[in-house]
Amino acid sequence: MSEASAPGWARRLLRNRAVVIGGSVFLLLVLIALFADVLAPYNPTRLYPGERLRPPGARNLLGTDEFGRDIASLVLHGARVSLLVGAVTMVLTSAGGVVIGLIAGYYRRLDLVIMRVMDGLMAFPAILLAIALMAVRGPGVWNVIVSLSVVYLPRTAMLIRSTALSVRELDYVLAAQALGRGGLAIAFRHILPNCIGPLLVQATFIFAYAVLAEAILGFLGVGVPPYVPSWGNVIASGKNVIREAFWVSAFPGLALTLTGLSLNLLGDGLRDTLDPRLRRE
């Protein structure tokens, strides 16, 4: 990519309203997660038994839960777990998907085996496979990340493979082969750059799936341990007190929805901007 073309795609991105709105909200959420310590008025894990189930008010902006924990502080700190799980899952699925997808797309002999395994993984309903993996590994942030990466990796791998397959017969790849370039060099130097656009779009959506799935696992009691402030865990504890305190589950759920919304907007906008077939100049 030449120097002159760089501002071109940047300008196109900034002209897309979905990218700008989604991106800004997401950036704000990242900042909240980074500065949760400073922003949170209370320690989210400390229990204040005398303050249980206070409605939203001056002292506790978003109220307190059944243990007297401040909901606002829990929501702010919950952003950390959600975004950490989303980001690391996104990186792992992208890296793994690129390697597996390129190998499958370039080495036809391995393709058959790799794709059968990917088909097998895709044959499970996503959340059930994640639940099953969590069942055997036990609660924990790292286990959530690994489980979700296993669940979502095949999608990226298949995407990269199909792009690689469509590019590998093009003249410039054949030319590189004729010049004696090795298989791996061709795959990474000549085929991979064609996959960047679709990969970025896919990665954004996987980020969104992972944030949601982490919350679902937490809600079901098989995600991060209950003492870790995560949106799913707080919503789960809100379920028990829904009759007397709707705010316990309401606010973390809103945060979760907002995160999903920002990532979906960003993903939709990126797809419209980066997919040359959809581009309207």
Place this chain on the structure above:
Amino acid sequence: MIAVTTYLLRRLFALVPVMLVVVTIVFLLIHLIPGDPVAVILGPEANAQQIEDARRELGLDRPLHAQLVRFYARLLRGDLGRSYFLDRPVTQALWERAEPTLVLMFSGLFVAVLIGVPSGIAAGAYQGSAWDRLLMMLALLGVCVPGFWLSLNFIYLFSVRLGWLPVAGYASIFQDPVAAARYMLLPAVSLGFSQSALIARIARSCMIEVLRQDYIRTARAKGLAERSVIYLHAFRNALVPVVTVIGITMAILIGGAVVTEIVFNIPGLGRLIISAILRRDYPVVQGVVLITAAAYMLINLLVDVVYAFIDPRIRYV
């Protein structure tokens, strides 16, 4: 007819390798348990003799490939093992819990189609209108609002505040249809709503695609009212790809149903797998995962077949 049969057989045959991989993954799950699975299953009180006995009983003392072969062989006989906790075969436990999950899935699907198809078709027919933009904004929201959280909000509004519907629970439609409907309404709507968003988005783009075709221009050119162009000519053809999405939706609903069951205390497969996890009842976990994966694959197969049937352009080759 021969072509259809060959096509079906070929598709079923193509499922065999995928199913083998699925079974292998389910089999390997138990080997992912950190440390000695038997020690984990039996808990800290177990002595060495008990652990040794349990290992032999579960076949964990044999080489891995032998265990896998035995697992396949048992599956072919329809044997998913015995639940450690429920004291009955896993297949029986699954069978007992299947009804609520199936009822929930189909009610959710019904809601999703009921909301999704008309709003998508309407949005697509009047592309760019305020109506279209409003519906698509709602659809985006529907995709982003987590179903389990929506369920909680419904419970708060319709059960706790307004007192119209029960908070949670389940009644069999075969025993008390009225109570069953009252219990099922909120779960079905919360499960169906987010899926309706997906259906609406696809239905909209199919409608837009169809309205660009030549035969629609012909219909308009010969002076047909816009209403009959949309409802008589475009609608039917826009529905063809939507059928695929409805199938995909149904497959996704399996996962959603599991989560919804937990919110509404519905005694289906979702509650079964979560309680099995908490009791370390691994054969039940394996059974639920296996049965849902099998259902998922069969639904996807069914969708392709239905699609091929209703779209004459697809040949069985």
